[in-house]
Amino acid sequence: MNKEDCFYLGKIVSKFSFKGEILVKLDTDDPESFLEMESVFIDMNKNLIPFFIEKSSLQKSNLLRLKFEEITSEEDADRILKKELYLPLSFLPELKDDQFYFHEVIGFKVTDKLFGDVGILKSVNDSTPQALFEIDRDGKEILVPVNDDFIDKLDKPNKILHLDVPEGLIEMYLD
Structure with a gap:
C-alpha cells in the first residue's frame, strides 16, 4: 500500500x-x-x-x-x-455534494466571484493553524484560507471551486 x-x-x-x-x-x-x-x-x-x-x-x-x-x-x-x-x-466516509476532502479538490480550477479565473488548486496546506488553498496562477502562488464563508460553490463534476473572497486578497499576491 x-x-x-x-x-x-x-x-x-x-x-x-x-x-x-x-x-x-x-x-x-x-x-x-x-x-x-x-x-x-x-x-x-x-x-x-x-x-x-x-x-x-x-x-x-x-x-x-x-x-x-x-x-x-x-x-x-x-x-x-x-x-x-x-x-x-x-x-473515507461519503460526503454530501457540497462537502469535500482536501485530496479531492487538487487540480480543480479556481474562480472568484469578483476576480474571475484565479488558477489551479495545487494543494491544501493543513499544517498551519488555518488550512490554506495553494493556488497556482501562471507560476505565482496564491494562498486563500479554507473557510466556509469563502467557498461559494463546489462543482465536482466540472472540477471547479467557486470562491467569494474579500476584495484585494487575491490581488495582493500578484503585485
Missing part, C-alpha cells in the same frame, strides 16, 4: 496498558466512524505496515484506544509509539 492511496488517520500518542494497548489521537470530527476497523497501516520507516485490531474503543473525545493482535507488551508498544496511522482512501 502506498501513502498516496491512503489518508492520515492519526498518531499513536501513548501507551495505555502493560498489555500493549495504545492511544491514537485521531484526525477526524467523527471518531465513532472508525470504531469498527479490522486493521490499519502504520508508517514504519516510510513503509506502510498492516496491523490487525483485536479491539477498539473511544477514550475521551478523540482518542481511540486500540489493542493490536501483534502488540502484546509494553516493549512492543514502544516500537510503534509516535507512529502515524493510515487507511485506504476507500475507507
